[in-house]
Amino acid sequence: MEKKLVVSSSPHLRAPETIQSIMFDVLTALFPAALAGVLLFGYSALITILLATFTAMLTEALVLRTRNIIGDGSAAVTGLLLALTLPPAPPWWLVVFGSVVAILIGKHVFGGLGSNLFNPALVGRAVLTVSWAGHMTAWAAPLDGVSAATPLAGGSASMLEMFTGTIPGSIGETSAAALLLGALWLFYKGLISWHIPVSYIATVFVMGAIQAGAGFAGPAEMLSQGLFHVLAGGLLLAAFFMATDMVTSPVTREGQVIFGAGIGIITMAIRFYGGYPEGVTFAILLMNGATPLIDNLTVPTKFGEVKA
Amino acid sequence: MAKTFKGGVHPGHFKSATAGKPIADANPPARVAVLMQQHIGAPCEPLVEVGDAVKVGQKVGDSQAFVSVPAHSSVSGKVVELRDYPHPVGRPARAVVIESDGQDTWHESVKANPPLEELSGDDIKKIIREAGIAGMGGATFPTHVKLSPPPEKPIDTVIINGSECEPFLTADHRLMLERPEAVVFGLKALMKVLGVEKGYIGVEDNKPDCVEALKKAAEGEPVEVKSFHTKYPQGAEKQLIYAFNGREVPSGGLPMDVGTVVQNAGTAVAIADAVRKGVPLLERIVTVTGPGVEAPANLRVKIGTMVSEVIAQCGGLKENARKVILGGPMMGLAQNTTEMPVIKGTSGILVLTDKEVHIHEIQPCIRCGRCVEVCPVSIMPLVIGSATEKGYPDKAEAYHAVDCIECGCCSYICPAKRPLTQWIRLSKGEILAKAKKK
Numbered sequence: 001m002e003k004k005l006v007v008s009s010s011p012h013l014r015a016p017e018t019i020q021s022i023m024f025d026v027l028t029a030l031f032p033a034a035l036a037g038v039l040l041f042g043y044s045a046l047i048t049i050l051l052a053t054f055t056a057m058l059t060e061a062l063v064l065r066t067r068n069i070i071g072d073g074s075a076a077v078t079g080l081l082l083a084l085t086l087p088p089a090p091p092w093w094l095v096v097f098g099s100v101v102a103i104l105i106g107k108h109v110f111g112g113l114g115s116n117l118f119n120p121a122l123v124g125r126a127v128l129t130v131s132w133a134g135h136m137t138a139w140a141a142p143l144d145g146v147s148a149a150t151p152l153a154g155g156s157a158s159m160l161e162m163f164t165g166t167i168p169g170s171i172g173e174t175s176a177a178a179l180l181l182g183a184l185w186l187f188y189k190g191l192i193s194w195h196i197p198v199s200y201i202a203t204v205f206v207m208g209a210i211q212a213g214a215g216f217a218g219p220a221e222m223l224s225q226g227l228f229h230v231l232a233g234g235l236l237l238a239a240f241f242m243a244t245d246m247v248t249s250p251v252t253r254e255g256q257v258i259f260g261a262g263i264g265i266i267t268m269a270i271r272f273y274g275g276y277p278e279g280v281t282f283a284i285l286l287m288n289g290a291t292p293l294i295d296n297l298t299v300p301t302k303f304g305e306v307k308a
Numbered sequence: 309m310a311k312t313f314k315g316g317v318h319p320g321h322f323k324s325a326t327a328g329k330p331i332a333d334a335n336p337p338a339r340v341a342v343l344m345q346q347h348i349g350a351p352c353e354p355l356v357e358v359g360d361a362v363k364v365g366q367k368v369g370d371s372q373a374f375v376s377v378p379a380h381s382s383v384s385g386k387v388v389e390l391r392d393y394p395h396p397v398g399r400p401a402r403a404v405v406i407e408s409d410g411q412d413t414w415h416e417s418v419k420a421n422p423p424l425e426e427l428s429g430d431d432i433k434k435i436i437r438e439a440g441i442a443g444m445g446g447a448t449f450p451t452h453v454k455l456s457p458p459p460e461k462p463i464d465t466v467i468i469n470g471s472e473c474e475p476f477l478t479a480d481h482r483l484m485l486e487r488p489e490a491v492v493f494g495l496k497a498l499m500k501v502l503g504v505e506k507g508y509i510g511v512e513d514n515k516p517d518c519v520e521a522l523k524k525a526a527e528g529e530p531v532e533v534k535s536f537h538t539k540y541p542q543g544a545e546k547q548l549i550y551a552f553n554g555r556e557v558p559s560g561g562l563p564m565d566v567g568t569v570v571q572n573a574g575t576a577v578a579i580a581d582a583v584r585k586g587v588p589l590l591e592r593i594v595t596v597t598g599p600g601v602e603a604p605a606n607l608r609v610k611i612g613t614m615v616s617e618v619i620a621q622c623g624g625l626k627e628n629a630r631k632v633i634l635g636g637p638m639m640g641l642a643q644n645t646t647e648m649p650v651i652k653g654t655s656g657i658l659v660l661t662d663k664e665v666h667i668h669e670i671q672p673c674i675r676c677g678r679c680v681e682v683c684p685v686s687i688m689p690l691v692i693g694s695a696t697e698k699g700y701p702d703k704a705e706a707y708h709a710v711d712c713i714e715c716g717c718c719s720y721i722c723p724a725k726r727p728l729t730q731w732i733r734l735s736k737g738e739i740l741a742k743a744k745k746k
């Protein structure tokens with residue numbers, strides 16, 4: 001009896017949550033957006049999603065030299081996220097290349113899970129955007145597949161269309177409704193807090209409205225311009241699923257607010273003045289790079305530090 | 309809204325197995341091993357020799373040092389051995405082993421004191437020291453030391469800590485329920501020592517029955533019972549004070565720095581028994597519980613009784629028992645043997661089974677921030693943990709490893725199952741050792 005007693009350090013209770021359960025919850029949260037993408041853009045979207053996800057998982061398993069292709073689930077999340085940022089019908093090699101880059105360069109060059117400075121899916125997307133701008137902006141109108149321009153690139157869209165997602169755009173970014181549904185799940189599961197999404201979205205909204213205001217628009221026009229910038233492009237997908245990536249965002253609440261606001265400002269600067277109509281990817285990557293600095297600046301005041 | 313502190317976790321209560329069970333007397337032990345070090349501070353020197361006859365309540369060990377308390381025999385009988393015994397919280401230590409004659413004859417030194425009104429504060433303090441009373445919540449800091457603040461630190465608040473925030477444990481719960489007047493009396497004795505007009509008792513709001521019983525016992529007394537939001541570690545001294553009066557005990561400081569003294573509910577009862585009846589600290593309530601015990605119970609156990617005997621009385625260990633913890637599941641220590649004596653700080657004997665005992669694979673930190681969120685002292689466990697893991701003691705120090713109260717919240721919550729508390733404790737120990745050398 002005595003022999004088999006286990007001695008380990010306290011605490012002897014552990015919360016049920018694990019990395020794997022977190023990744024699984026994120027995948028669940030992405031499901032509505034993925035489904036919306038398939039419904040809107042069809043068969044090619046489905047293939048793209050499966051291909052990107054599978055390639056990411058396989059690459060990770062190869063790097064880690066394991067037969068366990070599911071692993072902790074983080075590679076699947078990266079692959080799926082990347083797919084959701086791609087246009088509806090990219091060539092297969094583009095998808096594969098992006099996925100491999102995301103896992104290899106985005107993640108394992110830095111030391112693997114938890115050590116990567118930049119969001120791996122966005123690293124993949126950024127490389128693709130820079131290398132094959134044409135393929136990466138081959139938008140098609142949903143449901144009929146005719147090529148079309150996105151709202152940010154001057155295409156027309158009503159607010160309702162932007163909400164349901166029946167607008168041209170990347171596979172997983174067009175349907176605000178599906179994204180919000182997934183975001184609710186993340187909130188419910190405690191996997192994201194309001195700090196990053198709200199500070200990001202609020203900054204974008206305010207800057208969009210101010211820009212309209214600077215052009216002598218009335219209050220109604222300012223409101224709708226603000227809202228337009230929030231619903232357009234990959235902003236909601238980014239705000240709830242990319243910017244909130246735990247590994248690449250600050251750990252403290254104050255840091256997260258600074259981070260979100262920073263992404264908002266850079267996103268809008270790119271949208272207003274930059275060469276790309278969409279600024280989300282580079283905005284987040286830049287702020288990812290600033291995360292260690294933000295973490296250093298927002299070390300919490302320890303208990304008992306003040307008023308001796 | 310109930311008062312509380314920053315951070316903390318909700319690991320679940322697990323108290324229902326014993327919360328409804330009245331305190332029962334443990335079987336009288338045939339022999340006891342009274343450890344000479346049951347408190348923080350200088351160990352006792354044995355006052356008896358092998359062959360000596362001793363009686364219940366007789367002092368068998370004491371020390372000249374200020375930060376120390378004497379130890380007493382909990383049985384009458386004969387000293388049969390002076391030898392080292394495994395210690396619940398430290399290295400093996402000397403113990404006076406006494407074989408009981410089963411008579412439980414009281415020692416002459418045990419006699420009732422005059423009523424509280426006739427005792428001076430110093431009298432009470434002396435009674436408390438002589439009774440060997442040390443914090444019974446588990447920290448076992450000598451109580452009289454806490455009651456001796458330097459004159460420049462006046463005390464204006466005395467709090468009895470009845471939080472019992474550790475899951476599984478119900479010893480204080482039952483004690484407060486069954487002897488609320490003793491808790492109130494103990495508090496009044498403390499107030500008298502410190503010259504404080506009003507005292508407080510803090511209880512977590514998952515024990516409404518205690519709150520009610522204490523309120524009733526406190527009627528007409530200058531004592532207020534407050535209930536707190538149930539959250540671990542509500543009972544941590546500095547967190548309790550903060551929730552109580554918003555005062556932050558300075559880093560590295562003591563509760564007396566903010567004019568506050570906190571004593572555990574069990575300690576208050578021990579003080580009441582010492583002041584009223586002159587009975588030293590001879591026994592304590594131990595919650596014997598967990599899925600690995602056949603018949604969980606709250607037992608009144610004589611100090612020095614073997615843990616194995618106490619477990620045996622509760623039906624023994626189940627076949628699948630894997631871990632024996634003295635204390636609660638968050639801060640208690642896992643033991644490799646049950647052949648060790650119960651000491652003044654043994655609040656619980658918790659036995660976990662194969663089902664609860666997992667050997668977790670340590671995964672990389674995913675920077676989820678949960679550990680920072682739950683840390684009651686607002687330090688960054690992820691940074692200190694990694695610094696310790698990789699061997700950067702300076703970084704661990706810069707991120708305030710020494711402020712850690714070792715509550716276990718960070719390890720509990722970490723999805724990557726990183727042993728953060730363990731790492732931080734390690735760094736903390738090294739930093740403190742280094743500071744001492746300087």
Ligand code: SF4
Binds near residue numbers: 672673677679689693
């Ligand atoms: S809880 Fe664990 S995984 Fe999360 S930040 Fe802290 S150490 Fe890292």
Ligand code: SF4
Binds near residue numbers: 682689714719
């Ligand atoms: S760092 Fe220390 S005080 Fe903070 S949660 Fe971890 S164990 Fe508790």
